[in-house]
Amino acid sequence: MKTATIAEPAATLAAMDGASVSGEQFGIYVHVPYCAARCGYCDFNTYTAAELGGHASRLTFVHDAIAELRMARRFLSGDAVVQTVFFGGGTPTLLPAAHLIEILRVIDGEFGLAAGAEVTVEANPESVDAEMLARLAAGGFTRISFGMQSAVPRILALLDRRHTPGTPELRVAQAFAAGFQHVNLDLIYGTPTESDADWRRSLEAAVAAGPDHISAYALTVEPGTALARRIARGDLPAPDDDVAADRYRYADEFLSAMGYSWYEISNWARPGAECRHNLGYWRDGVWWGVGPGAHSFIAGRRWWNVKHPAAYAERLAAGVLPVAGVEVLSDADRHVEDVMLRLRLAEGLPAAALREGEYAAAVRAAADGLLDADRLAAGRCVLTLRGRLLADTVIRDILH
Structure with missing residues (x-):
């Protein structure tokens, strides 16, 4: 990504x-x-x-x-x-x-x-x-x-x-x-x-x-x-x-x-x-992370706090947010993360969220027993038990 x-x-x-x-x-x-x-x-x-x-x-x-x-x-x-x-x-x-x-x-x-x-x-x-x-x-x-x-x-x-x-x-x-x-x-x-x-x-x-x-x-x-x-x-x-x-x-x-x-x-x-x-x-919710090293995600931006508690305390004492870095996620980034995270769930990912080439990869994964073929036919990508064991491979193949 x-x-x-x-x-x-x-x-x-x-x-x-x-x-x-x-x-x-x-x-x-x-x-x-x-x-x-x-x-x-x-x-x-x-x-x-x-x-x-x-x-x-x-x-x-x-x-x-x-x-x-x-x-x-x-x-x-x-x-x-x-x-x-x-x-x-x-x-x-x-x-x-x-x-x-x-x-x-x-x-x-x-x-x-x-x-x-x-x-x-x-x-x-x-x-x-x-x-x-x-x-x-x-x-x-x-x-x-x-x-x-x-x-x-x-x-x-x-x-x-x-x-x-x-x-x-x-x-x-x-x-x-x-x-x-x-x-x-x-x-x-x-x-x-x-x-x-x-x-x-x-x-x-x-x-x-x-x-x-x-x-x-x-x-x-x-x-x-x-x-x-x-x-x-x-x-x-x-x-x-x-x-x-x-x-x-x-x-x-x-x-x-x-x-x-x-x-x-x-x-x-x-x-x-x-x-x-x-x-x-x-499910792509938003959150604010409080504390040293905590991550937040709001409005398409992800940021993380400084890690050490002393540095964290010093920033707050100075009246500034203790932020160490920020990433701005593009629409393409958000799509990749959506596929990666939702496929981990038993509810799966709507097949309609996949792009054309990605759907073709999902069909191949179902043929290989990694995605539930019946669920895919009904419009959802859901990992089988074998697919859960190989989830990283399944996700990588779909996204590439």
């Missing part, structure tokens, strides 16, 4: 000052970039206490986030009611519950939360307890996502996770008891040394916990991470793509049998429990 990167982001954003999000699927993402410890596989924009410099800390984050939200409201015009809010990280629940609730109240005060708005917070199982969960639910949070990753102690240790097996299951029960409407568990498959039995054990434990949403992601070895270095040294074997494919097939079969339906390649939910915030990303 070709995009025009703007050299002067502040000037570019000033040119769209007053952009309206009225009538759009509008969400707000809040990136809380703090972790108690760094997991060996993670390359997200996160910081432990030892990695933070001056002018930034967990306790000052609430003031910086609120400052950016108030700037955002002045920047946008019209009725900017928020349908979804997602606190991600990092580990948002390392902040006091009062700070998370205060940020949510400012979002409501500045923009207004739609009736029935979905408000999600990510958490590690060891970063919350029943009291904190009750405070968050009472403060307006409706959905929580726990990083379970595995139910096998050996795999948790390899991934540098700090909770013990059984804790995620306890937190699911406590979250529902506290009043959360929806609960997700995140799983990772394909970890070096993981066996088929390990993966079955994790899936069975996750389902037995009773969440209404489960996400399952293949482990990706990101350059520069501790895990990548261990594999490069030969301390661990690299993940095997064929093994990961087998894990995915088993997960889809097992979760489907347990009443969960896939609605996005890596996500399964019980009816009505799909993550509306993430669906906004995949």
